[in-house]
Each structure stands twice: as C-alpha cells, then as structure tokens.
Amino acid sequence: MNKLVRVGTTYIPVSNVERSASWYGEKLGAELSYIDEEKAIINLANQSFFLVKAQVNESANFVDAEGNERFSMTFEVGGLEALTQLHRTFKENEIIVGEIENRGHTGRNFVFSDPDGNKFDVWSELSPTFKEKFNI
Structure with missing residues (x-):
C-alpha cells in the first residue's frame, strides 16, 4: 500500500x-x-x-479564524517535568517563550519563537507511536 x-x-x-x-x-x-x-x-x-x-517579515506562522497568530509545528518532550525543565532552560537562554498552558487536553504546552518570529509549540506528551518505536 x-x-x-x-x-x-x-x-x-x-x-x-x-x-x-x-x-x-x-x-x-x-x-x-x-x-x-x-x-x-x-x-x-x-x-x-x-x-x-x-523576504523580509516572512514566517511559518499563520492567523487563525479568531485573528490570533499561530505556530505551525509542535515538538514533543517526555512528560511534564521535561517540559518544565525545558521551559526554564529556554528562559535562561533568553529564548522568547510563553507561559506553560493547560489547553484542556492531556499534558501541557508552551510556545517559543526564533529570532525571526517563527513560533513553535512544545507539548509535554510523546506520541504513543514514537514511544513504542523507540521503546520509551
């Protein structure tokens, strides 16, 4: 197939x-x-x-139906403690980072940006397929 x-x-x-x-x-x-x-x-x-x-002012972001600029990609980490530690490390390394959020689904998230304003999401949960494939 x-x-x-x-x-x-x-x-x-x-x-x-x-x-x-x-x-x-x-x-x-x-x-x-x-x-x-x-x-x-x-x-x-x-x-x-x-x-x-x-070109100037290009980014991978998009504007949703409510008019909010959104990220187009989510990275995953291995649990809430890993998310919290990464959030702290990003702040210490002066990365533009939002607060840890509860979005009403499993796990927690935060958003960070690169120097060009490209936004990325980080989620505290690894996908089940990834965990199974890599024995995590």
Whole structure:
C-alpha cells in the first residue's frame, strides 16, 4: 500500500541564514549539516530542517479564524517535568517563550519563537507511536 510514512524535512523562512543556523545550534542543540548563502540544513528532534533565506517579515506562522497568530509545528518532550525543565532552560537562554498552558487536553504546552518570529509549540506528551518505536 502506498502511504505517507514520515515527515522528512520542514522548511523555515529566515532573514539571515548564518545567524539562524547559529541560533538553532546554540539555543536548541540542532546539528548543522550544510550551509550556503541561501539555506542551512539542520537536524533537530529526529528531523531535517531547511532554514531558507526569505523576504523580509516572512514566517511559518499563520492567523487563525479568531485573528490570533499561530505556530505551525509542535515538538514533543517526555512528560511534564521535561517540559518544565525545558521551559526554564529556554528562559535562561533568553529564548522568547510563553507561559506553560493547560489547553484542556492531556499534558501541557508552551510556545517559543526564533529570532525571526517563527513560533513553535512544545507539548509535554510523546506520541504513543514514537514511544513504542523507540521503546520509551
């Protein structure tokens, strides 16, 4: 059966490729695998990301039906304690980070932003498929 198996690459618009590659490496622990003037390829959270030089004020965010700017991606961590520790670490590393939220579903979340204003969500729960595959 033909089906989509996994997400291989996510593209993130950035204003300065070199600065963004450094930020993702220093702040999030991403590993740089390629860089030129137009793009950087980083590996983070079991996925490849292309940081692509974009026009001014571009971002991966979108505006929802209520007029709120939203993130387009959620990262997962292994539990509430891991989420709380990561939140603290992000604050200590001067990453723009929102408060830990209860959104009415299992677990807790917080939102953080990169230097270009791309917003990302972090959820305290690992997906059951990921836990099973990696014996977590």
